[in-house]
Amino acid sequence: MKKFPQALADYLVAEKVIPKETLSRLQEEMNQSQEYLGEILIRESLIDDLKLRALKAKLYHLPEANIADLKIDREVGKEISADVINFYGIIPFQREAEILRVGILNPENFDALEALKFIGEDKKIQIEKYVISHADFSKLLREYSSLKSEVGQALENITAPEGPELKLNDKVKIEEITAEAPITRIVAVVVRHAVESRASDIHIEPFEDKIRIRFRVDGVLQSALSLPKDLLPAIVTRVKILANLKIDEARLPQDGRFSTHLEKRKIDFRVSILPTKTGEKVVMRILDPIADISLESLGFMGRNLAVILRVMDNPFGQILITGPTGSGKSTTLYAMLAKLNVEGVNITTLEDPVEYFVEGVNQSQVHEEIGFTFANGLRSILRQDPDIVMVGEIRDGETAALATQAALTGHLVLSTLHTNDAIGVIPRLVNMGVEKYLLAPTLSLAMGQRLLRRLCPSCRVADKPNVGEKEIIDKALAQLPKQAKAEVPEERLFFRPAKEGCKKCGGKAYSGRVAIVEALEMTDELEKVVLGSLSEQAMRREAFNQGMMSMFQDGIMKVLRGVTSLAELLQVAQMISTTVADEATPIKSESEKIPGGPSLESGPVVADKEQSFGV
Numbered sequence: 001m002k003k004f005p006q007a008l009a010d011y012l013v014a015e016k017v018i019p020k021e022t023l024s025r026l027q028e029e030m031n032q033s034q035e036y037l038g039e040i041l042i043r044e045s046l047i048d049d050l051k052l053r054a055l056k057a058k059l060y061h062l063p064e065a066n067i068a069d070l071k072i073d074r075e076v077g078k079e080i081s082a083d084v085i086n087f088y089g090i091i092p093f094q095r096e097a098e099i100l101r102v103g104i105l106n107p108e109n110f111d112a113l114e115a116l117k118f119i120g121e122d123k124k125i126q127i128e129k130y131v132i133s134h135a136d137f138s139k140l141l142r143e144y145s146s147l148k149s150e151v152g153q154a155l156e157n158i159t160a161p162e163g164p165e166l167k168l169n170d171k172v173k174i175e176e177i178t179a180e181a182p183i184t185r186i187v188a189v190v191v192r193h194a195v196e197s198r199a200s201d202i203h204i205e206p207f208e209d210k211i212r213i214r215f216r217v218d219g220v221l222q223s224a225l226s227l228p229k230d231l232l233p234a235i236v237t238r239v240k241i242l243a244n245l246k247i248d249e250a251r252l253p254q255d256g257r258f259s260t261h262l263e264k265r266k267i268d269f270r271v272s273i274l275p276t277k278t279g280e281k282v283v284m285r286i287l288d289p290i291a292d293i294s295l296e297s298l299g300f301m302g303r304n305l306a307v308i309l310r311v312m313d314n315p316f317g318q319i320l321i322t323g324p325t326g327s328g329k330s331t332t333l334y335a336m337l338a339k340l341n342v343e344g345v346n347i348t349t350l351e352d353p354v355e356y357f358v359e360g361v362n363q364s365q366v367h368e369e370i371g372f373t374f375a376n377g378l379r380s381i382l383r384q385d386p387d388i389v390m391v392g393e394i395r396d397g398e399t400a401a402l403a404t405q406a407a408l409t410g411h412l413v414l415s416t417l418h419t420n421d422a423i424g425v426i427p428r429l430v431n432m433g434v435e436k437y438l439l440a441p442t443l444s445l446a447m448g449q450r451l452l453r454r455l456c457p458s459c460r461v462a463d464k465p466n467v468g469e470k471e472i473i474d475k476a477l478a479q480l481p482k483q484a485k486a487e488v489p490e491e492r493l494f495f496r497p498a499k500e501g502c503k504k505c506g507g508k509a510y511s512g513r514v515a516i517v518e519a520l521e522m523t524d525e526l527e528k529v530v531l532g533s534l535s536e537q538a539m540r541r542e543a544f545n546q547g548m549m550s551m552f553q554d555g556i557m558k559v560l561r562g563v564t565s566l567a568e569l570l571q572v573a574q575m576i577s578t579t580v581a582d583e584a585t586p587i588k589s590e591s592e593k594i595p596g597g598p599s600l601e602s603g604p605v606v607a608d609k610e611q612s613f614g615v
């Protein structure tokens with residue numbers, strides 16, 4: 001269906017080319033005839049083709065191309081497939097080294113612009129957009145299709161119904177099955193692009209009139225491509241074949257996985273297919289096992305790194321990471337596992353779901369529906385004599401009790417909890433029924449974590465903080481525990497995201513993510529507080545005394561190192577207290593409400609924004 005160019009219509013009204021009253025009739029006409037608005041206007045002699053082109057150039061700030069003056073190279077027509085040309089009204093007319101010049105009929109059609117962007121990235125060429133006349137568009141179309149007739153009508157008949165032929169890089173071979181079919185190529189190209197843009201998820205979403213493909217990059221969903229709706233069944237089938245799912249089942253959700261090699265890396269995909277009113281929706285989670293997961297690369301440094309390495313050295317105890325969904329807890333767990341995974345150590349995990357495969361680790365998947373819960377699973381695992389146990393999440397009293405028991409009986413237990421910050425872990429465990437006197441000897445470390453986007457190092461912009469920003473930074477530094485002051489970098493950097501971004505970050509100004517962390521260690525003093533008053537204030541005081549930086553302060557350290565921007569930190573930090581000792585923090589963290597009593601009943605405050613990074 002052709003998109004009605006609203007801005008153009010308004011502009012034509014303003015320019016007195018058409019009276020306002022005709023707009024709804026023209027729109028209706030467009031729906032009926034499936035023509036472009038311009039074609040109708042020209043047909044009805046309301047405007048001349050070239051005048052329209054000039055007005056469009058002015059409105060959309062694009063140059064005009066006059067095809068009549070050019071020598072048309074038919075080979076250029078092959079740069080974009082006929083289906084894409086017809087569907088989006090975009091047509092290539094000139095190729096010069098790495099530049100492809102493309103005529104576009106409706107620059108308001110966002111999907112067309114996206115398709116061009118995708119083609120440009122896929123072919124690694126620069127696309128230059130021009131407005132062209134309808135006559136020139138038709139002329140080019142005729143030139144190119146006559147080429148096709150030379151190649152043979154038969155071939156066209158076979159390939160045409162299958163849609164756009166986005167060429168796949170020769171060296172990339174996803175699967176041998178039906179390797180030449182265009183659909184296979186589309187899926188392969190989409191997958192490769194997703195991996196190359198470091199996406200964590202691919203969403204293939206059916207709408208009434210099109211398929212939208214979006215990638216989640218750094219936690220944010222971004223449109224990658226729109227495709228004609230009639231390709232959906234073939235694409236879904238292709239994914240089902242890859243993931244070994246039932247092709248003829250379209251009414252029930254299905255889950256599966258597949259793996260592929262891209263540039264010598266083996267990458268796993270977890271596939272989930274969900275029937276919706278407009279067709280089957282596909283989500284592919286990209287599980288990249290070689291993604292460089294180490295505590296250092298995640299952003300652990302200074303005391304935080306030292307403390308976590310120290311407690312990981314203990315043969316027993318619990319290390320619990322806390323934070324809302326999407327705060328990177330499971331990634332940190334995997335980084336710890338990677339470090340702990342040495343010969344002679346039995347590591348067993350219980351996960352929901354298994355997100356990365358770690359060689360040499362016994363990983364099992366929770367299946368609540370058949371009674372294989374975290375609690376039951378943990379009970380069985382403990383009979384298997386593990387040294388280290390990783391439990392995806394402690395979310396009930398039974399699991400909490402078993403984890404505590406495991407830590408007491410000489411196991412190192414790694415897990416996650418849903419609370420707002422490190423200090424919140426203690427009252428949460430007590431609330432789940434863990435005895436206070438067992439908590440102190442078993443809990444080695446409680447950590448709070450959030451993820452911030454890293455500034456793109458290629459285009460970040462050096463600047464000075466303004467008065468307000470300087471105040472925020474100075475206040476956070478002034479309230480650092482004295483042990484932490486040594487971690488303030490001598491040379492303080494300050495960067496802002498580039499307005500436009502650059503090629504390296506795909507125009508996003510950010511690239512990758514970094515964790516901000518707070519690490520509360522069980523000490524004799526903390527044990528006294530736990531066994532005694534369990535007062536929030538006393539726990540904060542002890543946290544400060546042992547030198548714990550708050551997540552916010554850790555974030556400030558990363559701002560001053562140029563790793564991220566203050567704006568990014570402030571946005572993520574809305575939910576966390578700025579300093580450990582700061583009583584006057586305007587935004588109270590969840591755990592700060594605890595000392596009053598049983599308010600925890602209501603459960604943890606969780607910013608449940610769907611994000612890519614695990615638990």
Ligand SMILES: [Zn+2]
Nearest residue numbers: 456459502505
């Ligand atoms: Zn950049």
